[in-house]
Amino acid sequence: MPVVTELGTNGAPVQRPATLKEFFKALGTHAPDDLLRALSDTYFFGIHTVDKNAPVFVIPVVSYSRAFEGMLAWESSMNADLVPLFTAVPALRRDENDLPILRTFEDTVMNNYDVRQLKDDAGEVVLYYSFPTTQLLVIAESPYSFVEILSRLQAGRRL
Numbered sequence: 569m570p571v572v573t574e575l576g577t578n579g580a581p582v583q584r585p586a587t588l589k590e591f592f593k594a595l596g597t598h599a600p601d602d603l604l605r606a607l608s609d610t611y612f613f614g615i616h617t618v619d620k621n622a623p624v625f626v627i628p629v630v631s632y633s634r635a636f637e638g639m640l641a642w643e644s645s646m647n648a649d650l651v652p653l654f655t656a657v658p659a660l661r662r663d664e665n666d667l668p669i670l671r672t673f674e675d676t677v678m679n680n681y682d683v684r685q686l687k688d689d690a691g692e693v694v695l696y697y698s699f700p701t702t703q704l705l706v707i708a709e710s711p712y713s714f715v716e717i718l719s720r721l722q723a724g725r726r727l
Contacts, residue, residue: 570594570613585610588627597649603638606631607705622710623653626717632702639684639697639705643673647686647695654709655694657686678714 570591576582587609592599608628616624629635642649647657660668673684678698685696697707698714706717 592649595649595652598642598645599649600638600641602634603642606634606638616708616710616713616716618712618716619710622708622713623650624709624713624717625705625707627705627707629699629703629705632699635705636699643684643686650695650707655688657688657694661689678711679718681714681718683714 570586571583572586572590573581573583586594588607588611589604589609591611591613592604606629608630610628612624612626614624615621639646647654648659657671659671661671663669671686673686673696676683676685676696678696681698681700683696683698685693688694693709693711695707695709696711696714697705699705700718700721704721706714708714708717
């Protein structure tokens with residue numbers, strides 16, 4: 569868990585969990601302020617190991633409409649922003665005429681949930697996000713992670 573060290577009341581260093589805003593700032597992300605305000609300060613970040621070691625964020629949502637709008641606005645730089653944790657893909661790809669065009673997220677469905685995904689040149693998903701409920705945002709790299717998160721949430725009856 570990412571931590572922040574501060575001075576306690578007695579002057580000794582004290583560690584506490586980093587808020588999502590602090591963690592994203594440390595990563596140097598360009599996530600819109602509206603998005604960060606629409607998400608909870610608490611979050612889960614981990615590595616899910618199935619087909620490979622894949623990073624995953626599970627973040628509670630404070631305001632769904634603002635979070636959704638903020639994620640759409642962040643799409644243009646999200647992959648580059650998360651590169652220290654997620655696999656980098658070039659911003660440009662080749663179209664059917666071999667001309668360079670901007671790589672963009674696409675809509676898809678995973679386990680009956682709407683998902684926005686970013687694919688590499690081989691057509692493999694390298695980054696996706698979804699709101700399985702209006703109170704939860706998942707950002708991950710491996711589609712297997714999404715299935716695992718859903719099964720755990722359903723087992724906990726929180727979906």
